[in-house]
Amino acid sequence: MNVFQSIAAALTPVGLLWTLLIIGVATFLHELAHYALARWQGVAVKSFSVGMGPVLVQRPWRGTEWRLSLLPIGGYVEIDGMAPEEDGQGGYRQATRGFAALPAWGKIAVLLAGPLMNLVLALGLMTATFASQGVPALDRARIESVQPDSRAEALGLRAGDVIVALNGEAIPETRTVDGQTRPGWEGLRDFLATSGPKTLTVRRDGETREVAFDWQAQVSGERQLLGIGYGPDVDDASVPVAFTTAVTTTTEAVPQILRAFGGLFARFLTLDLSRDENVSGPIGTAEIVSQAANVGFWALVQIATLLNLSLAFFNLIPIPGLDGGRILLVLVGSLRGRPLTFSQEQAINLAGFALVMLLMVFVVVRDVSRFF
Structure with a gap:
């Protein structure tokens, strides 16, 4: 498989369309904000383009030429007085009107x-x-998936289980690692990085149970995996709480x-x-x-x-x-x-x-x- 085939295999048509949409909306609103603040102050905007390079479609409206350009890698607004102007002698000089006069x-x-x-x-x-x-609950880890034939499956762990304590100690909301503050639920990885008796306190359907097991962090030099995908648990949130978060x-x-x-x-x-x-x-x-x-x-x-x-x-x-x-x-x-x-x-x-x-x-x- 050559390089181009490898790149094509990593991408999907739907993914490419979503990429263009996400970047296009972000670019359009970014440039629209520049446009709005310039016009609000009485400065003309000569052109507004979504995309770069050769212009595919253009239409004048309210003194601005609105463009859709070929390359979907950005956009621009041409604000009067931001670029240099001709000096009448074949050269250029600093603009004195529009943006430059603000x-x-x-x-x-x-x-x-x-x-x-x-x-x-x-x-x-x-x-x-x-x-x-919902908003993340940093002091709880929710099991999102369990690998078939894994140690986690043998222990009876299921997707949707919520881990609330490690070896009987409640998971803190935050912890400090290498001088950085990290969410407490991420500590499950460090918890499984050492060997020895382990106990997970698991909440399922409103009931709490203890899952005890002996754990070998490495076997023959290879790190062992419990076989779960996990992330923070979530709490329902109102819009004000969601905005604050x-x-x-x-x-x-x-x-x-x-x-x-x-x-x-x-x-x-x-x-x-x-x-x-x-x-x-x-x-x-x-x-x-x-x-x-x-x-x-x-x-x-x-x-x-x-x-x-x-x-x-x-x-x-x-x-x-x-x-x-x-x-x-x-x-x-x-x-x-x-x-x-x-x-x-x-x-x-x-x-x-x-x-x-x-x-x-x-x-x-x-x-x-x-x-x-």
Whole structure:
């Protein structure tokens, strides 16, 4: 099987369609927020495109040319006064109207609107998930599946059983591992990483029972598996509780997202092509969405939530070419009391754009290298 066959085998038509839909909606709303904040301040928007590259369909409406472009890898809005303008002598100069004429807070509002829209969308999707599926109960582990002919099946464990205590000790809501706070239910893995007598306190149909067994964590140097798939138990939640949980979950996820991006840049600088489970490229994303499509609708909603969170924080990284980099340039100009010169801003934006493009190429190459 060659590389292309391997990639095709990892993806599904339904997964690809869902990937395009999820990315398309996230991109459209991101750019729509930029558009809305610009128009709200009286700044014209020349064009609005979903997709990049050659234009497939275009239609003028309310002073803006709305486009659908060939490559489904992003989108853009062409805001008046954001790009340089011709100086009448065959060259270019810094624009003085539209976006360029806005005060610093107005420029930041336009630039910040896109990432904030993705953040709001992620919070909305997360709230809907928690309200429908329940909020995680960190002090309980629910068995989601039991492998046939496994040790777990021999012990009488079933899907739907809820583990509430390990060796008679209640599972805490959180625990600290290597300086990081982790959910208590994840401690089941460490519990099974050591040999000896074990007791699981299991709740089933409102009744509690003890499951005692002797456990060998390794046999002939190989780690033994109990044979269960598990995750946190859930509690029913109202919409306000679901929203509060979504905000808390997002806040707790920020350090993990930043560490993931930090790891990506470190791998980029060292040209490390080894697989990183925390950051996926376009092929990896489509592969994950293909798997989620086989699980069900709410699995796809969770993927859309993570994608919007990633887009929000990635765009806020202060690299010229991204929204965060443009915001940084606005702040620098405000602190200096005058904007950067045309040549300075062009050089900085060019360097930032080149860095972002190289980073994208690196992610794609690393994505494809998994199949060799």
